[in-house]
Amino acid sequence: MEERKLRFLCRIFIFMKQKFDQSTAPLLEGLMKYAARIRAREMIQFHMPGHRGGKGIAPLFRQFGRDLFSLDLTELREINYGNDPDFLLKAAERLAAEAFGAQTSFFLVNGASIGIAASFLGLNAPGREVIISRDCHLSVINGLILSGMKPRFISPRWIEGLPALPAPEVLEEAILESPGVAGVFLTNPGYSGLYGPVAQMAGVVRKHNLPLLIDEAHGGHLRFFGVPEAATVGADLWVWGFHKMLGSLTQTAMLHMGNGVSGEPGRLDPQRIAESLQILGTTSPSYLLLASLDSARRELFFHGERMFSTAARLGAKVRRELRDIPGLRVFPAGELPAGYGCDPTKVILSFRPLGLSSWQAEEVLCHGFRIQPEYADGDYLYFFISYAQEEEEVDALIQACRRVAVSRCGEKDCFSGWQDRDGEFTPPPWHNGTLELSPREAFQAPAAHISLEEAGDKIAASVVAAYPPGIPLWVPGERINPDLVEWGRALQKSGGYLRGVDTGTIKIVAGS
Numbered sequence: 001m002e003e004r005k006l007r008f009l010c011r012i013f014i015f016m017k018q019k020f021d022q023s024t025a026p027l028l029e030g031l032m033k034y035a036a037r038i039r040a041r042e043m044i045q046f047h048m049p050g051h052r053g054g055k056g057i058a059p060l061f062r063q064f065g066r067d068l069f070s071l072d073l074t075e076l077r078e079i080n081y082g083n084d085p086d087f088l089l090k091a092a093e094r095l096a097a098e099a100f101g102a103q104t105s106f107f108l109v110n111g112a113s114i115g116i117a118a119s120f121l122g123l124n125a126p127g128r129e130v131i132i133s134r135d136c137h138l139s140v141i142n143g144l145i146l147s148g149m150k151p152r153f154i155s156p157r158w159i160e161g162l163p164a165l166p167a168p169e170v171l172e173e174a175i176l177e178s179p180g181v182a183g184v185f186l187t188n189p190g191y192s193g194l195y196g197p198v199a200q201m202a203g204v205v206r207k208h209n210l211p212l213l214i215d216e217a218h219g220g221h222l223r224f225f226g227v228p229e230a231a232t233v234g235a236d237l238w239v240w241g242f243h244k245m246l247g248s249l250t251q252t253a254m255l256h257m258g259n260g261v262s263g264e265p266g267r268l269d270p271q272r273i274a275e276s277l278q279i280l281g282t283t284s285p286s287y288l289l290l291a292s293l294d295s296a297r298r299e300l301f302f303h304g305e306r307m308f309s310t311a312a313r314l315g316a317k318v319r320r321e322l323r324d325i326p327g328l329r330v331f332p333a334g335e336l337p338a339g340y341g342c343d344p345t346k347v348i349l350s351f352r353p354l355g356l357s358s359w360q361a362e363e364v365l366c367h368g369f370r371i372q373p374e375y376a377d378g379d380y381l382y383f384f385i386s387y388a389q390e391e392e393e394v395d396a397l398i399q400a401c402r403r404v405a406v407s408r409c410g411e412k413d414c415f416s417g418w419q420d421r422d423g424e425f426t427p428p429p430w431h432n433g434t435l436e437l438s439p440r441e442a443f444q445a446p447a448a449h450i451s452l453e454e455a456g457d458k459i460a461a462s463v464v465a466a467y468p469p470g471i472p473l474w475v476p477g478e479r480i481n482p483d484l485v486e487w488g489r490a491l492q493k494s495g496g497y498l499r500g501v502d503t504g505t506i507k508i509v510a511g512s
Helices: 002-017 026-039 064-071 085-100 113-122 138-147 167-174 198-206 220-225 272-280 287-323 358-369 391-407 441-444 482-493
Strands: 102-110 129-133 150-154 157-158 162-164 183-188 212-215 237-240 253-257 346-350 382-386 447-451 464-467 471-474 495-498 505-509
Touching: 002 150, 064 237, 064 358, 085 102, 085 253, 085 287, 085 346, 102 113, 102 272, 102 287, 113 138, 113 220, 113 253, 113 272, 129 167, 138 150, 138 441, 162 505, 183 198, 183 287, 198 212, 198 505, 220 287, 253 272, 287 391, 358 382, 464 482, 471 482, 482 495
Parallel strands: 129 150, 129 183, 183 212, 212 237
Antiparallel strands: 102 253, 157 162, 237 253, 346 382, 447 505, 464 471, 464 495
């Protein structure tokens, strides 16, 4: 183990010494090297995108892979049979809306993030509050900055250290305490795949005649498992990160609009959403990426249930096998609360009973067994099982985890200390935050840079988020809770990463 760790540190040293100039393409070259390892079967993928290096791309689309660059075209009339340059794109979007239970759908080529930002512009309510679950993605805060709206945060429900949809009564209380609120924005499921009682939440929103928007970036495939999702509960707007597990190319997403929670005309104007997307998006979208959305939509329409039943079967196999291995803890450890569940394609695993953080376990699996998970957050390691996953890849994952457990069990009692272990996860102490300025006001205010250690009680001028999964610890305009600073520093010390902390400093509103 020590020799393997030394080799890893040597690779890091060599990388840091690499000189980059205009003759190099670091990102491209890095991607090409990793792709070559996948092709040579030197690395087994358990991470996004779900098409697994092209194996899961729809067959008709995949057969053109050899001439892929020839498909990298733009909005030409000749491509559209002499019609409007957007003729085929609009037709494809209409087919997507029909396939996925929406009234209107938009193809996105800047990820779900652009759809989330556009949804806030679509509310068209600068200066007003919008109710948001605190475990939102960074893109939600960007939407607040762009729209000039203010967040009214509500606390998520924590289940075995993971955030999930708040309880319906928490939402009800927030609506009653926030007269004039412009809408409700929820995240369901989260990055981990944990989902909650979204139908009950929709009922609360319906009662108060408010627009309901849902970040469903990680949940577009839940419909194939019969799980209630945005379309089935009548949300006004929802966004899918299509590339995550639905088979399109990276950076592709969809924004869907429905009839609203009452089944009547939606409370958001599709034309305004379209205009917001035009403001935020490129005027030269990649039609190669857009075509991958159209191809994936057709594949899902005809084969989606079969594809994801395969993924669910493989996920169940991994969880079943790992639960029998001493020293490993598979989420959930017990019964989930009523109304909550976990995406069957997600395997969430803790090596803490073995004395390993998830970051340490990730390094061991990656460099010792060629297993690359989706991400680690300190307590848990996450494996995303794709419909394109091969049985032998799943077997390799199980065997690797078994070997790690066996080697560690010889060193300590694998069953002791889960509840009392060092570094037990505690949720960020968000509830003490106070919003002094709107996110837009704070973002535009004169700023100063100070060390993270000095940040307590200052007014934030930028987002600081724990990565992964990208949940903001504080947002522009909030007075920074000193307890949050200590929480973030502890995360860093244990191996986590804080985005927004640049060389140890953060941005605050000058003079705060």
